[in-house]
Amino acid sequence: MITKPSDALPPSRLERVLAGEILSPPPVWLMRQAGRYLPEYREVRARAGSFLDLCYDPKLAAEVTLQPINRFGFDAAILFSDILVVPHALGQEVGFTEGEGPRLDPIAGEAALGRLDLSQATKRYERVYETVARVRSTLPRETALIGFCGAPWTVATYMVAGRGSPDQAAARLWAYRDPAGFARLIDLLVESSVEYLAGQVAAGAGVLQIFDSWAGSLPDSELDRWVIRPTVDLLARLRSRGVTVPVIGFARGVGARAPSYLAATGVDAIGCDTAMSRSTMLELARTTAVQGNLDPLVLVAGGDRLDRDVRSLLAAMTGKRHVFNLGHGIVPETPTEHVARLVALIRGERV
């Protein structure tokens, strides 16, 4: 078993809930909490070159990872990075245009897989591990550090389409036409993601999250083949390398199919998107920790609606293993005062 720096730390509140405890107030962090809604992030972003330069710069990436902790005292920091670091490290061209989203040189079929190089990726990941180590050495002892990757399916949808797409048609069509060829891409992503996550844990990440943002559009058969099975495979390989940290699975948009995802993968917590029914969350909470669900747009709106929705979620999750979070990433338009109020509401502080 790999000994990781975080073994020496007392478990954070997040890790305690992931290990089975019920805590009140629940631990809280926000997806994309190091991001454009923070003026101090925008200041660093302006100093960095490209967005990917920032992801690969251990000093600046560590700085932005810590910003939301310093400002709001969240219970967990999440590594500042992007799910497209993996295809980039593998050798695919990846660029980010302001307001346009990512653009990749598309991988159009099995023949193009030769362009991807696992050993090159392993080397490029080292800068990310350095960021993790820097963050862990600075982070307050009681704050968890979350490492992450995109799930193979979700990363593949970008690699194949060359961009984000509303229906992930390019990857889905490849998978229908040539499942064996598409499986090679998925297997390669599983292998490189295991390497990447194990490296983050060795560098100090105490929790992992797997983002499967585009799981929701798939029919049952494809959800099983391209979301659930690769995640099972990824986790088995991670465990067999001696990585024992808890894993949060976030398969966005799967709704009432989340209990099947949970049963098959055995993740330690389920990320719940905004559209997940309260009844499905409660069903999941019978056997695992649940995280998320608050609409990021309610956090933009603020006011009575924010207070009401936060209190309603807290009330519904009382006595459950609950990690407070949004149902999706915080959006750039979010006023920082609303985030401060959210944290105060959760912690029962005077607001």
Add this chain to the structure above:
Amino acid sequence: MITKPSDALPPSRLERVLAGEILSPPPVWLMRQAGRYLPEYREVRARAGSFLDLCYDPKLAAEVTLQPINRFGFDAAILFSDILVVPHALGQEVGFTEGEGPRLDPIAGEAALGRLDLSQATKRYERVYETVARVRSTLPRETALIGFCGAPWTVATYMVAGRGSPDQAAARLWAYRDPAGFARLIDLLVESSVEYLAGQVAAGAGVLQIFDSWAGSLPDSELDRWVIRPTVDLLARLRSRGVTVPVIGFARGVGARAPSYLAATGVDAIGCDTAMSRSTMLELARTTAVQGNLDPLVLVAGGDRLDRDVRSLLAAMTGKRHVFNLGHGIVPETPTEHVARLVALIRGERV
């Protein structure tokens, strides 16, 4: 009660299933079946001016509505039109750019509602009714004619954002910040949609479908407030005007929340998107007719995968009230031979 031309016709196979019969083979039609995958459609489209010109041209719109019936002998024709005819008729500027999707002059808040004019809309709808009447007079007697509109929520998302948007953030945010103002827009859409659908039925539509393409992203509370309640309202007003034709509700992306939608709205059939679980479809089929679910991309892929998925869906729905359809609109890249094969597979014809 309004006497409609279709009262004189024997019920079509689609109407028989919607009224409670189980038919084998099931009736079949495809969402967006009059569209760009057909060369004869592209030929007419090139002759028409703008896309909206085509929607408002009774002769050409009737011609393209009939094209897929002539070619494939589907059990139902669906009026060729667009859900954005309603905002356009109400006075909002709407344009369609090739490959870009719709662009509208956004309605940014309650103050902008003054721009919308119900009586003007009523007048503009007459050209659509003329299309319906033309189609009905030409359509084989055994073929159903489906009229439709977008559900108020889905239409509002375009009206507010000025375009399609992956997360419908603009409408959702308005609804959080100013539910009373947003409700005025929804009420106005309910009112104009009732008028529009009643007019289509009076002109000869024997079945109606309500497309709520963007229902899936909403949390439970908002699904209830902006999808289910306006649909209940719309149907109640339609019934109180003496419109008794069956209604198919298609709330895309709601997954296991579809039974709640069904119970509240009392629609005569549920449209099932591609991601809907087989188990939810079977649950729905206990009390209503179910329609859809085949992935449009499987129809693009064709081959063994198409055969397998069609047979699997038919087998699962044997003995149920089933209408064969896709889980979403047919895509332009679909080979017409795959559509011919689909119909032959469903009807057990030699392929």
